[in-house]
Amino acid sequence: MSDPRIIGYLGRAITHEFSAAQQYLAQSRLVALWGMEAQSADFRKDAHEEMGHADLLIARMLHHGSVPGGSQLAPVRVGRSLADLLMQNRAMELDAIRLYEEAMIYCQRRRAMEDAQLFEHILNDEIAHVREIDAKMAELTGRGQASG
Ligand SMILES: [Fe+2]
Numbered sequence: 001m002s003d004p005r006i007i008g009y010l011g012r013a014i015t016h017e018f019s020a021a022q023q024y025l026a027q028s029r030l031v032a033l034w035g036m037e038a039q040s041a042d043f044r045k046d047a048h049e050e051m052g053h054a055d056l057l058i059a060r061m062l063h064h065g066s067v068p069g070g071s072q073l074a075p076v077r078v079g080r081s082l083a084d085l086l087m088q089n090r091a092m093e094l095d096a097i098r099l100y101e102e103a104m105i106y107c108q109r110r111r112a113m114e115d116a117q118l119f120e121h122i123l124n125d126e127i128a129h130v131r132e133i134d135a136k137m138a139e140l141t142g143r144g145q146a147s148g
């Protein structure tokens, strides 16, 4: 029988991923309104990547004989500038990193290695997301300084 705590982590992770996808889709549309087409495409790509994570987690949930039932999505966090959005996203990605680290460590202890590997794989993607956000924030700051 599957460990209910692992099912719990999978459920929380699915809710996170759909919340992240909703946030990135909303921000993609918002920055398009601001005339930032390239950034809009970047956020859209991020949304699809988060949905890919949800897909992997759903597959794992079914493997355990459970039906995925993501619960209430987190409210979309926006702002008045691209810098605001990036800060919101950074906080969201850090929450995901904490969740995936905890889930991975628990699964490793329980010797649930396939679950641990999935959580580790997604964890590494979320760490990469934070690095991308940091690079973008640094670029924005650099531009701000360059323009005065
Ligand atoms: Fe994700």
Ligand SMILES: [Fe+2]
Pocket: 020, 050, 093, 096, 125, 126, 129
């Ligand atoms: Fe992410």
